[in-house]
Amino acid sequence: MTKKDSQAHSGVQMLEVSAGLEGQRIDNFLLARLKGVPKTMIYRILRKGEVRVNKGRIKPDYRIKEGDMVRVPPMRMTQADEPVPLAKGLLERLEAGIVYEDKALIVLNKPAGIAVHGGSGLHYGVIEAFRQMRPQCKEIELVHRLDRDTSGLLMLAKKRSMLRHLHxxxxxxxxxxxxxxxxxxxWPATRKQVDAPLARSNVRSGERMVEVNPEGKEALTLFKVLRRFGDYATMVEASPITGRTHQIRVHALYAGHAIAGDTKYGDESFSKEIRELGGKRLFLHASDLKVTLPDGEVLAVHAEPDEQWQGVIEQLVAEATE
Structure with a gap:
């Protein structure tokens, strides 16, 4: 790099491609030289066409040539006390999972297996990832939570005013x-709701569990049959009227119909059979969300489950029709 390459990173940078570097993709070239800049920001400025080579726009897959002059726009650097940028693959999955975004709100179709926040041995979660993906959003916060193994619609507020409104x-x-x-x-069509109080308890291992308990807090879940697969399994819609921890999972168990893949409250033999069909996840998915925004507009969004879920359902349909 030339002398002007080492100018303060807060302004425009001009990077000259020296001998031996030609043939690299532009993204790899920038990743190696812009230490401290989050990867997501580098990919974003490439997608937006903000990186210029020899004063012209280039595509993200452009391969550099010796003597190229690469213009990089002003960017925010990672401070010493900031977390190391998260894996590109994870951030791309979350970016691809956004089903709605405006100036104050993000609605994400969260993949199963990703926690909503770090803690309990986890260094990151959805909120930590989005703070790196949207560094300009200083007030971004989770509006509500989903269990780590539950997939589906999750709201993040980008402004305090939206957070207060949604709470x-x-x-x-x-x-x-x-x-x-x-x-x-x-699941019988006549079983339209489970109204059973829930209380938290700790098993000997210290793991937090929830159980139906007359002394617990009021909990009500509405259920509707969506599709049956003979007498073997049923796809149901669950609408939690109250918002207790693990409410749907415990109420399904209480009704005698454990959810597939539930390692805490499930039926291991049933879950094993579903795993053998390729279903290596909890089969609980937040599919629909309807909310009134501050301006009175009603936002309604829907998200389909992942391919693994869909693949299991296709096999159950085939087996039920044999």
């Missing part, structure tokens, strides 16, 4: 959340 909406009746679940056995 108030969640306390009232302005948010409608619906889940899909694959449960063991034939």
């Amino acid at each position: 108030e909406a969640l306390r009232g009746d302005s948010v409608d959340k619906r889940y899909m679940a694959l449960v063991r056995g034939r």
Whole structure:
């Protein structure tokens, strides 16, 4: 690099491609030279065409040549006390999972297996990832939570005003959340709700569990049959009227129909059979969300489960029709 390459990173940078570097993709060239810049920011400026080579626009897959002059726009650097940027693959999965975004709100179709926040041995979660993906959003926060193994619609507020509004909406009746679940056995059409109080307890290992307990907090879940697979399994829609921890999972178990892949409250033999069909996840998915925004507009979004889920359902359909 030339002398001007070492100028303060807060301004425009001009990087000259020296001998021996030709043939690299532009993204790899920038990743090696812009130490401290989050990877997501580098990919974003490439996608937006903000990186110029020899004063012209280039595509993200452009391969550099000796003597090229690469112009990099002003960018925010990672400070010493900031976390190391997260893996590119994870950030790309989350970016691809966004189903709605405006100036104040993000709605994400969260993949199964990713926690919503770090802690308990986890160095990161959805919120830590989005703070790196949206560094300009200083106030970004989770509006609510999903269990790590549950997939589906998750709201993140980019502004405090939106966070306050949605918390108030969640306390009232302005948010409608619906889940899909694959449960063991034939769920009867007449079983339209489970109204059973829930209480937290700790098993000997110290793991937190939830159980139906007369002394617990009021909990109500509405259920509707979506599809049956003979007497073997049923796809149900679950609408939690209250918002207790593990509410849908415990209420399904209480009704005698454990959710597939539930390692805490499930039926191991049923879950093993679903795993043999390729279903190596919890079959609980937040599919639908309807919320009234501050301007009175009603936002309604839907998200389909992942390919693994879909593949299991296709096999159950085939087996049920044989």
